[in-house]
Amino acid sequence: MATDVKPTRKELMAIEDRIELSERGHGTLEQKRDGLIMEFMDILDRAQDVRGELTSDYEEAQRTINMARAMEGDVAVRGAAAALQEHPEITTESKNIMGVVVPQIESSRVSKSLDQRGYGLMGTSARIDEAAEAYEDLLESIILAAEVETAMKKMLEEIETTKRRVNALEFKLLPDLYESEEYIEQKLEEQEREEIFRMKKIKDKKEAEEAEAAAEETDPFVDADVQESVAGGD
């Protein structure tokens, strides 16, 4: 608050420095926010495409597994599911977008050939193979969606933080600093006016004293005459 600051010239200079720094920071942060939003728009477009693919892959996967369940029975499908030997794994690397670290997910052993699946060729039908293949495709889409959506979440967090900083500078810190600056300037001006007034008073007093002294010097009997005339009058 403006009333908390000492109205001194040193403090005014410090506040002016802070205002300059805050204005520069505000401009930079605004640019960062706009840049992040533009990057985010690109990712959002990609995310919407990936989401579309994910939804269609999921519908396809559901269709095939429902078919497999209908033809082979639920127990056969679960049996095949329990027999899988190869398990998909993901490795995460990171990429930097405008200071935001976003992941790049690499997957391995998601798509498998028939003999890699491990549930045997003789005991199961082509329906189960189709379902397994559809779910492998779905997993690929999920991994892609995970990558894009994590990037989106991280970018959004950064945008929110930057936006909050910009707003704090724009609506809180800078107005407070301007207020303090104005308060000190007004206080200093007031002090200056008081000082001038005081100087004038001193000058007047000094001049009056000097005039009195000068009058005494030029006519030292004035007082005695005045006293006599006053006494005679009585």
Next chain:
Amino acid sequence: MSQEIAVVGSPEFTTGFRLAGVRRFENVADDDKDDELDDAAERVLDDGVGIVVMHDDDVEHLSRGVRERVETSVEPVVVTIGSGTGGSGLREQIKRAIGIDLMEEED
């Protein structure tokens, strides 16, 4: 470091993923979802997996705290499938951060 993919949901939902090789799964029967889904989701989230897959409808069964964790979690990232919107959490976050609803056209 390699991580696994996990899936949480009803046995019908998880079977397909197990067919694709996913071995970390939590089966919760439809009737028990209100009671057990919270614990199942938290077990998976704390398990060091890379991606958690859930059905969009199952997110509705989660309690407020776990649901928020599922919607905002980055490690592991939770991918919800089923309705095609990518979860209401992300949409809300976009609205809050950007100021406008950019996913509106999807509806």
